[in-house]
Amino acid sequence: MEFFFQQLTNGLAVGGIYALIALGYTMVYGVLKLINFAHGDLFMIGAYLGLTLLTALGLADYLSPFCVIALLAVMVLILVAILGVVLERVAYRPLRQAHRLSAVVSALGASIFFQNIVMLIYGAKFQVYPHDLMPRTVVHIFGMPVPLIRILILLASVVMMVALYTFIQRTKVGTAIRAAAIDQGAARLMGINVDRVIALVFVIGPALGGAAGLMVGIYYGQINFTMGWIYGLKAFTAAILGGIGNIPGAMVGGLMLGLIEAFAAAYLSVAWKDAFAFCVLILILIVRPTGLLGERVAEKV
Amino acid sequence: MGKRFITGMAVVFALLLCVQPVMAADTIKIGLMAPLTGAWASEGQDMKQIVDLLAEELNAKGGLLGKKVEIISEDDGGDPKTAALAAQRLSNSGVVAVIGTYGSSVTEASQAIYDEAKIMQIANGSTAIRLSEKGLKNFLRTCPRDDEQGNVAAKTVVGMGFKNIAILHDNTSYAKGLADEAKGLLEKQPVKIVFYDALTPGERDYNTILTKIKAAKPDVVLFTGYYPEAGLLLRQKMEMGWNVPFIGGDATNNPDLVKIAGAKAAEGYYFLSPPVPQDLDTKAAKDFMSAFKKKYNAEPGSVWAVLAGDGFNAVAAAIKGSGSTETAKMVAYLKTQLKDLPGLTGNISFDDKGDRVGDLYRVYRVDASGKFVLQP
Amino acid sequence: MKNKRWIVYAAFSLVLLTSPAVLNRYWIDVLNVVGLYVMLSLSLNIILGHCGMFHMGHAAFYAVGAYTTAILNTVYAIPVLWLMPLSGLLAGLFALVIARPIIHLRGDYLLIVTIGFVEIVRIALINNVFGITGGANGIFGIDRPTIFGMKISTPGQFFYLIWFFVAVTIYLLRKLEHSRFGRALNYIREDDVAAAGSGIDISHYKLIAFVIGAVWAGFCGTLFAAKMTIIAPESFNFWESVLLFMIVLLGGRGSIAGVILGTFLVIGLPELFRQFATARMLVFGAVMIIMMIFRPEGILPPPPRTYRLDRTAEPEEAA
Numbered sequence: 001m002e003f004f005f006q007q008l009t010n011g012l013a014v015g016g017i018y019a020l021i022a023l024g025y026t027m028v029y030g031v032l033k034l035i036n037f038a039h040g041d042l043f044m045i046g047a048y049l050g051l052t053l054l055t056a057l058g059l060a061d062y063l064s065p066f067c068v069i070a071l072l073a074v075m076v077l078i079l080v081a082i083l084g085v086v087l088e089r090v091a092y093r094p095l096r097q098a099h100r101l102s103a104v105v106s107a108l109g110a111s112i113f114f115q116n117i118v119m120l121i122y123g124a125k126f127q128v129y130p131h132d133l134m135p136r137t138v139v140h141i142f143g144m145p146v147p148l149i150r151i152l153i154l155l156a157s158v159v160m161m162v163a164l165y166t167f168i169q170r171t172k173v174g175t176a177i178r179a180a181a182i183d184q185g186a187a188r189l190m191g192i193n194v195d196r197v198i199a200l201v202f203v204i205g206p207a208l209g210g211a212a213g214l215m216v217g218i219y220y221g222q223i224n225f226t227m228g229w230i231y232g233l234k235a236f237t238a239a240i241l242g243g244i245g246n247i248p249g250a251m252v253g254g255l256m257l258g259l260i261e262a263f264a265a266a267y268l269s270v271a272w273k274d275a276f277a278f279c280v281l282i283l284i285l286i287v288r289p290t291g292l293l294g295e296r297v298a299e300k301v
Numbered sequence: 302m303g304k305r306f307i308t309g310m311a312v313v314f315a316l317l318l319c320v321q322p323v324m325a326a327d328t329i330k331i332g333l334m335a336p337l338t339g340a341w342a343s344e345g346q347d348m349k350q351i352v353d354l355l356a357e358e359l360n361a362k363g364g365l366l367g368k369k370v371e372i373i374s375e376d377d378g379g380d381p382k383t384a385a386l387a388a389q390r391l392s393n394s395g396v397v398a399v400i401g402t403y404g405s406s407v408t409e410a411s412q413a414i415y416d417e418a419k420i421m422q423i424a425n426g427s428t429a430i431r432l433s434e435k436g437l438k439n440f441l442r443t444c445p446r447d448d449e450q451g452n453v454a455a456k457t458v459v460g461m462g463f464k465n466i467a468i469l470h471d472n473t474s475y476a477k478g479l480a481d482e483a484k485g486l487l488e489k490q491p492v493k494i495v496f497y498d499a500l501t502p503g504e505r506d507y508n509t510i511l512t513k514i515k516a517a518k519p520d521v522v523l524f525t526g527y528y529p530e531a532g533l534l535l536r537q538k539m540e541m542g543w544n545v546p547f548i549g550g551d552a553t554n555n556p557d558l559v560k561i562a563g564a565k566a567a568e569g570y571y572f573l574s575p576p577v578p579q580d581l582d583t584k585a586a587k588d589f590m591s592a593f594k595k596k597y598n599a600e601p602g603s604v605w606a607v608l609a610g611d612g613f614n615a616v617a618a619a620i621k622g623s624g625s626t627e628t629a630k631m632v633a634y635l636k637t638q639l640k641d642l643p644g645l646t647g648n649i650s651f652d653d654k655g656d657r658v659g660d661l662y663r664v665y666r667v668d669a670s671g672k673f674v675l676q677p
Numbered sequence: 678m679k680n681k682r683w684i685v686y687a688a689f690s691l692v693l694l695t696s697p698a699v700l701n702r703y704w705i706d707v708l709n710v711v712g713l714y715v716m717l718s719l720s721l722n723i724i725l726g727h728c729g730m731f732h733m734g735h736a737a738f739y740a741v742g743a744y745t746t747a748i749l750n751t752v753y754a755i756p757v758l759w760l761m762p763l764s765g766l767l768a769g770l771f772a773l774v775i776a777r778p779i780i781h782l783r784g785d786y787l788l789i790v791t792i793g794f795v796e797i798v799r800i801a802l803i804n805n806v807f808g809i810t811g812g813a814n815g816i817f818g819i820d821r822p823t824i825f826g827m828k829i830s831t832p833g834q835f836f837y838l839i840w841f842f843v844a845v846t847i848y849l850l851r852k853l854e855h856s857r858f859g860r861a862l863n864y865i866r867e868d869d870v871a872a873a874g875s876g877i878d879i880s881h882y883k884l885i886a887f888v889i890g891a892v893w894a895g896f897c898g899t900l901f902a903a904k905m906t907i908i909a910p911e912s913f914n915f916w917e918s919v920l921l922f923m924i925v926l927l928g929g930r931g932s933i934a935g936v937i938l939g940t941f942l943v944i945g946l947p948e949l950f951r952q953f954a955t956a957r958m959l960v961f962g963a964v965m966i967i968m969m970i971f972r973p974e975g976i977l978p979p980p981p982r983t984y985r986l987d988r989t990a991e992p993e994e995a996a
Contacts, residue, residue, distance in 0.1 A: 003516050010508040035785060091966045098973030100784075101731070105926045108919060109965030116338070116959035124342035125602070126529055131563040136540065147540055220505040222533055222561040226340055230503050233792070233915070240789040265509045271472055271499035273509075275800040278793035285786055286778050338958055376951065381909055386710065386948065389703040389832065406815060406909040413906060417830070418702075429814065472803050474813040474909070499804075 005144055007266040008259070013150040015258020016157040020212040021235035022242070022250035023161060024205035030245035031181045031201045033100055037107040038087060040232015041114035042206045046080045046213025047223040048118055051127055065134055069218065076214045077207040084206025085199055093198075111229070118225040126224045129217045153215050160208060161251045168247060177201065181245070241281055243294025252292055257281075328371040329364070329626060331356070331616055332391040332420075334401035334411065335609070336379035340503070344403045347606030348425065349374050352400060354596055355589075355613045365620045377402050381410035392418035397626040398619070400612035403605055405429035405474050412437055421619070421628050423612040426605035429478055433654040439632050441655035443611040443646070445575060445662065447475070450550060451482025453573050453662040458483075458523060458548060459490050467496035467519035469510070469534075471526035479525040479550050495519050500530060507534050508541065515543055527552040528603070531570075532561025539566035551575065554665070554673070555603040564671035571676075575661040577604050578645045580675045585614075585643040604646065611644040615651075618642050686934075693840070697833045705832040707948050712839035713901055715940045716846050718924040719933065720893030723850070725922065726931035727859060728886040729866030731784050734791030735921050737798040738891035740913035741768040742898020744802065747816040747908050748809055757822040761899040768895025769888045776887045780880050795918050802910040815909030822903045835904055842900065846893065850933055853889075862886055863931065863982070927968060929975025938976050942968075 021043050028036045050072050053059075059068045091110050095103040137148040168174040179187040180197040188194050216231070217223050234257065242253025257277060264276040284292065333352050336345035356372045364370050373394050377384035384402065388411035391399055399415060402408050403426035415422045416437050424432065424442040428450065433440060458466060466487060470480035477499070487494060496517040500510050511534065514522060522545055524531055531553040538545070539562075549572035559567045578586035578601065589610070593601050601607055618639060619631035636655065641648035650658040664676040697705050721735045742764035749755050749763070779790050805812035821830045822838065829838050853859045861882050864872040873879050902908050920943060928939020946964060950957035968976065 003512065006512045007509060010506070010512060013508070014506045029785075035788070091970070094970045095973050099930075101926050101930070102969050102973040105923050106966050106969040108923055109962045109969065111962070112958055113962030113966065116956070116962060119338070119342060120956060120959060124346055126343070126532075126557050126561060128557075128560045131565075138542075145542060216505060220533065221536060221563070222505070222529060224529070226503065227505070231505075237789060237793075240786060244785060262509045266513055269498060270510050270513065271501075271804050272800060274501060275797045278797050282779065282790050282793050285782060285790055289782050289786060291786070376957070380911055381905065381907065382710070382912055385905065386703070386706055389706040390951075393701045393703045406813070406907070406911070409817060409907050410905060431817070472813055474815075477813050 002144065003266070005142075007262045009144075009146055009150065011259035011262030012154055012255060013258070014261065015238075015255035016154040017212055017216060017231070017254075018235050018238045018257050019251045019254025020157045020160065020215070021209055021231055022239040022254045023164060023247065024207075024209040024212075025236055025239040026242075026244055026247060026250040027164075027201050027205040027208070029239070030247075031177060031198060032092070032096075032103075034092065034103045035107065035236065036205070037104065037232065037236075038091075038110035038114060039205065039209055040228035040230075040235065041111050041118075042080055042084060042087075042228070043209040043213040043216075043231055043235075044223070044225065044228030045083065045114060045118060046076050046210030047217040047227070048122060048127065048213075048225075049079050049210070050076045050214040050217050051129055051223065054129070054133075068133070069214075073211060073214055076210045080210025080213075081203040081207040084202040084209075087206070088199065088202040093195075111232075115225050115228065122225065124225065126222050129221045129223070131221065133218055149219055153219060156211075156215065157251070157254075160211070161247065164204070164208075165247050173197075173200065237277070237281060240291055241284060243291030246291070246293045249291060249293035256292075328369045329366065329620065330371050330373050330394060330396045331613070332394065332396035332399035332401075333372055333374040333609070334377050334384065334387050334391060334399055335374060336403055336407070337374070337376040339379035341379040341403055344426065344603055344605055345376070345379070347602040348401065348403070348609040350597055351593070351601060351606050351610040352613050354593060355610055355617075358592060359617060365617060366624065366626075370617070377407055377411070379404060379407060381406055384408075384410045385414060387411070388414040391415075392420055396420065397628070398423065398616045398631065400609055400616065401425055402427070405432060405478075408432060412440060415439065419628050421616070421631055423615055425609035425612045428475055433656050437655075439628055441615070441632070441635060441651050443608045443615060443644075443649065443657055444605070445657060447478040447482050449660075450573060450662060451479055451486060453664075454479070454483045454523060454525075454548070454550065455486035455490065457571070457573065457664055458487065458521060459492060461521070461546075463492065463521040463546075465493050465495045465517075465519045465521075467514045467517055467522045468494060469496070469514065469522060469524045469526070470499050471502045471530060472499040473502065473526065475552065476525040476527070476550070480523075483523060483525070496522075500526070502526060502530055505533065506537075508537050510534075511538055511541055511543065515541070515545075519545065521546050521548060523548050524553070525550040528555040528558040529561060532558045532567070535562035535566045535570055539563075546571065548572065551604060551662075556600060556673075557602070559667060559671035564667075564669065567667045567671055568669050570667045572665050573662050574604055574665055575608070575646045576663050576675065577601070577607060577673075580663075580673075581645075581647060583643055583647070586645055589645050607645050611646055611649055614642060614644050615639070615649055697836050702832045705836050707945065709832060709835050709839050709904065711940055711944045712836070712843050713897055713904070714921070714924065714944050715843050715937050716839075716900070717894055717897045718921055718928070718936045718940050719846050719850055720890045720897065721921045722890075722925050722931065722933070722936050723853070723862070723886050723893075724890040725925050726929075726936070727854070727862040727866065728883055729930075730883060730887070731788040732791045732887075732890075733788050733915075733918050733922050734793070734795035735890070735894055736913040736915070736917040737791075737795040738768040738772055738894035739898045739901070739917070740795075740798050740802065740910075741771050741891075742895030743902045743908050743913070744810060744816070744898070745895070746899040746902040747819050750819050750902070751816055752809075754820075757820050757899065757903045758824070761896055764899045765892040765895035768898065769892035772888050772891030773884070776884055780883050780887065792915060792918070795913070795915055799910050799914050802913070810910075813910060815907060815912075817907040819902050819906045819908070821906065829903070839900060839904070842896070847933060847937075854933070858882070858885070860982075866931075923965070927965070927975055929978040932975065932977050932979035935975050935977030935979070942976070 091106045138145045176192045180194050184194050238253035238257045239250050242249030260277045261273050264273040335348040356370050360369050375387040377387045384407045398421040405427040408424045408427035421439045428447045430446050468480050470476040496514050531549050547570050551574040553572045554574035578590050619635045623630040623634040635651050652658050665673045668674050724730050724732045745764040745767045746760045802810045803813050861877050924939045924943045929935025950960050
């Protein structure tokens with residue numbers, strides 16, 4: 001039984017990060033119907049920026065760990081958000097009237113570009129966050145040791161998800177985003193500045209990705225320029241699993257994917273866990289073609 | 302539409318023609334095939350640094366046969382298809398020999414091409430047994446083979462008195478080969494293999510696997526994969542509060558292992574590897590170390606990159622020793638006449654198949670400060 | 678207008694066919710790889726370009742074909758080219774089995790499912806499924822093909838073998854494009870509800886398109902195995918599928934000439950950029966974005982179908 005709970009926490013820790021990245025995918029998809037394949041790379045850039053700022057500013061010398069992380073988080077969020085807006089402006093906006101898949105190719109190009117520019121700037125070697133950044137506190141839940149940082153990561157994901165959901169559902173700007181998601185033309189007629197809404201989406205989505213990158217950097221320590229591709233694919237899977245375009249869906253999909261992987265590895269085979277996760281995804285989509293929480297979209301007429 | 306098509310094609314062909322290599326005969330050209338981009342870019346870029354440095358030194362001393370040496374490097378991207386193209390390109394650039402590459406399947410994709418072009422190839426990071434069992438005359442390698450390492454791994458594990466052994470690999474051609482070799486040998490010993498599975502390289506979180514291995518209650522874990530994953534495993538193992546010794550293969554011989562794991566988590570980690578120049582007190586190794594530090598202001602990275610350097614040394618020795626750049630003569634010289642060439646990883650000799658001769662493997666242990674200490 | 682276009686194509690073919698005489702082995706081999714990808718991309722073009730299904734897992738079918746050839750050749754020593762029909766058949770059968778339950782999925786959901794399939798196939802290959810795929814090592818020692826007793830081994834010989842099959846592919850696909858079936862696929866792509874309303878059995882047609890594409894990818898697998906003589910799972914990963922996906926979209930969905938040009942660019946450009954060494958993929962990524970911005974429908978989008986009013990004439994495509 002301890003084994004089961006241990007694997008449960010393992011799965012939730014991984015799933016929390018998938019969920020956070022999936023939120024960014026879902027945000028962008030919801031409004032633009034664009035699979036932003038460069039999203040994983042923005043996540044990777046977040047991890048690199050965090051490390052650069054940390055070492056360049058030397059914050060850790062005179063601030064407490066939590067202040068350092070909070071400050072870093074703010075800076076990384078802003079920088080990655082700026083990058084996200086620039087990306088949208090340069091690579092996606094000119095393609096807004098074009099076929100949906102044109103923007104997907106542009107996104108893939110951006111992904112290749114980001115990976116290689118990071119490789120050229122930082123080198124191909126693995127980069128490592130300082131090890132003493134976070135106190136390695138372990139708390140006991142029902143007598144089981146769980147590292148505090150895992151709980152914090154999960155908590156951060158949940159808080160961000162709830163905040164985002166409230167923002168979208170309860171505020172005026174959120175309503176504008178939802179309106180633009182449903183029908184851009186109609187939203188424009190209602191006096192909504194759709195360009196601003198899309199820019200805003202490209203602030204929030206990449207910022208969330210950047211935050212996830214920073215967390216991965218701090219928690220796991222080791223980062224490299226190809227990590228965005230792997231996490232990006234997993235997060236995309238998670239977003240689809242939950243129903244893409246749906247914010248709670250991203251959260252559910254992320255956590256579920258983490259759990260499926262953990263239990264497949266624990267009770268079946270480690271080497272086959274990804275294949276198993278994809279099998280589950282395919283089965284779910286066969287039964288529910290728009291994901292777990294995805295709305296049944298009316299056929300276009 | 303026709304016009305556009307022809308313009309497009311014309312542009313492509315014009316570009317194709319522009320970059321045709323210009324041939325020049327006043328230098329001796331040596332090819333380096335390395336993964337300069339892609340997942341193993343870090344290895345490949347190290348390889349290039351080391352080979353460039355050695356070539357520069359050689360040229361400062363007057364080069365070979367009165368000519369300067371020129372290194373022509375091609376990117377194989379760490380993938381067989383790109384490697385086949387890189388090999389065609391190198392075969393066409395007038396190189397007399399090729400060094401590289403990293404990864405057995407990548408090397409294999411290029412073997413036939415060099416063989417048909419009759420160019421000597423000295424691989425540096427391709428340990429699969431079969432590469433030298435195909436009877437290709439002009440293929441040599443400076444790295445040892447999987448069977449040798451498997452043998453040493455099994456002996457080390459048994460010699461340390463472990464009874465319940467977990468074997469973990471990463472499903473790459475290299476790590477799987479080593480894991481299978483070790484498993485086969487260990488099954489003949491009075492020990493029990495309690496766990497055998499593969500992780501997915503490139504992930505960050507290996508807690509699930511560690512939890513699973515822990516439940517199998519091994520005395521020791523033999524991990525045959527690469528350093529990025531080994532570093533994470535060690536780190537996450539410490540965070541779990543699990544105190545089991547880890548033994549790794551030579552792909553974990555990289556200073557970044559300790560950077561990733563942290564000195565505390567890496568302490569007590571054993572791995573097998575050919576000796577790196579840092580640990581040799583031969584003149585060749587020491588000179589190389591100081592020259593490398595001077596030029597790049599860093600320590601050389603993985604042992605594989607250093608083995609590419611040894612590949613270069615072997616090519617240079619072959620040209621010098623045979624007094625020729627003809628493939629047959631160079632190969633004959635390396636296989637029959639060359640004995641104990643002082644290299645960066647100890648003395649170099651080759652056997653008839655082109656494999657490196659000698660017990661290359663040593664056992665290393667990581668000490669409390671994160672240094673790799675050669676075990677007696 | 679029509680004649681002019683044919684002159685262009687003929688000139689291009691002539692240049693291509695005589696190019697091995699002037700190019701060195703390396704560039705011939707680049708053209709060989711381009712040829713293989715032209716064939717693969719054209720097969721994906723049926724699914725993605727003509728029928729408009731978001732399919733990002735084409736490497737899975739390619740892998741089935743390549744492994745079928747490799748296994749049967751190395752174990753039973755059956756000549757490589759004889760295995761081509763069987764490889765295509767098995768790839769098609771595989772496509773039929775997996776596509777049947779998912780063919781109704783919409784756009785992006787289909788996309789992730791096909792990605793899922795290509796990953797499952799790769800993981801299965803790497804884990805040595807059924808003990809016949811050789812795991813991560815792959816399969817080596819595949820025979821070179823022979824034609825009328827002549828062994829094909831040099832890049833020059835492969836050039837003519839591969840481009841012969843490319844020519845056959847183009848010919849057949851042109852027939853398909855102008856057939857009732859091809860028009861039905863385009864109708865589905867443009868408006869599936871209207872297509873269904875006109876009596877087209879959408880699922881049925883989509884499934885057939887999927888299977889034809891897969892069969893063709895299986896054929897390519899045979900050629901690939903014969904050319905490389907060693908195949909390993911990493912040649913069939915997700916990235917390979919993405920590459921094919923990009924070729925079709927960059928070239929122009931549903932346009933044969935466009936897809937060919939797209940292949941030359943996507944496969945050829947990184948080779949041309951070799952002089953940038955480590956920066957070559959960076960340049961490549963930037964070029965992709967720029968190309969998409971300036972030609973969002975691809976470099977050579979298919980011309981709109983037009984028909985002569987004169988009913989007795991065959992339907993003709995206009996330039």
